[in-house]
């Protein structure tokens with residue numbers, strides 16, 4: 001049987017050779033011939049002519065080669081053309097870290113402080129400065145003592161201490177990614193929306209790269225609305241994003257011994273969970289929903305906090321439009337919050353790879369990558385000029401043009417060749 005197949009194979013090879021070298025070539029373009037890769041048995045795999053040299057075919061059908069990459073961090077790893085090139089953080093480790101963060105949240109209820117940590121690392125961004133890391137933003141600089149000592153960051157050293165063991169366990173995750181991963185995971189685990197995060201943030205490497213003090217907002221400035229706009233517009237964020245992001249105060253508490261704001265304890269905080277005390281904006285301050293907007297609008301519970309920068313969301317006409325909407329429409333709030341949070345988490349960051357990568361695109365370990373048609377059919381990658389020239393030459397070789405539809409007899413020719421091959425095969429088999 002195998003011998004027979006081999007004979008058939010040999011016959012087909014010679015047909016294909018004839019097809020390529022003779023008049024058949026004029027009928028069948030190499031791209032079409034190339035497509036007839038026929039696996040006849042485990043021992044006999046026929047690749048008809050020019051499979052590799054045809055740019056179209058090799059792009060569309062040949063398996064993508066695995067390449068060895070040297071990451072900028074000095075690590076060596078393997079990547080395929082279809083898997084994200086992740087130099088700054090390792091996706092598998094990020095996923096592991098995410099699971100550990102979930103466990104940490106369950107045991108310590110530290111959701112609010114992790115959100116504040118991510119926000120304060122990113123919120124130093126100045127869009128008017130082009131250079132990284134001078135422009136500030138989500139770059140992991142908040143791990144350095146000099147920045148942790150900025151007045152606005154009082155208490156955040158506790159968040160860093162909670163994350164440090166996870167950082168040590170997953171050493172191929174950058175601080176910048178870890179802070180943002182922790183914040184987004186905390187929002188999601190508290191019942192908030194899924195944040196469309198991307199990863200691959202590069203870390204600053206030394207304390208000298210930390211931003212100067214004073215880039216984060218004050219809670220009680222003389223003119224809260226214009227102060228919020230000054231600070232957030234500098235980060236590239238607008239009115240809608242200011243209001244949506246302020247909704248993060250649905251979580252957590254303010255402590256007078258840290259920020260100077262809030263009561264030492266209230267009926268909602270005296271028993272914890274976590275370290276008791278402080279004053280929360282909402283009754284259920286570990287649940288992410290739109291109760292922040294409802295509660296600050298009503299301002300009727302003495303035990304709930306309303307900072308001047310919270311109150312202004314219902315005083316300023318432009319802010320008020322969003323705040324009113326979010327107070328009655330939790331879906332609208334979740335949608336705008338998720339978008340604004342994802343944006344905040346990336347401002348000022350330098351990504352490696354430059355486009356970042358989503359953890360949702362990484363197949364689970366041992367699982368083949370899911371086929372996503374859109375990835376292959378609508379790729380925005382522009383072909384290089386030399387590749388375009390090659391493709392044009394292929395088309396012109398058989399009298400066509402990539403700009404014009406193929407003539408109908410082109411397909412007729414293909415059908416004739418298939419019929420001939422089928423006929424010869426059945427002839428040899430019998």
Ligand code: HEM
Nearest residue numbers: 112113115116119217218219245248252253254255258259
């Ligand atoms: C709009 C300007 C903002 C001001 C003036 C402000 C101010 C404050 C202040 C004074 C505290 C209390 C800190 C403490 O005493 O421990 C606080 C806590 C908090 N902030 Fe903001 N914040 C602002 C925006 C944001 C944003 C944009 C987010 C997140 C996206 C955020 C998330 C939090 C969280 C979660 C806490 C609670 C932390 C905890 O319980 O440990 N804040 N904020």
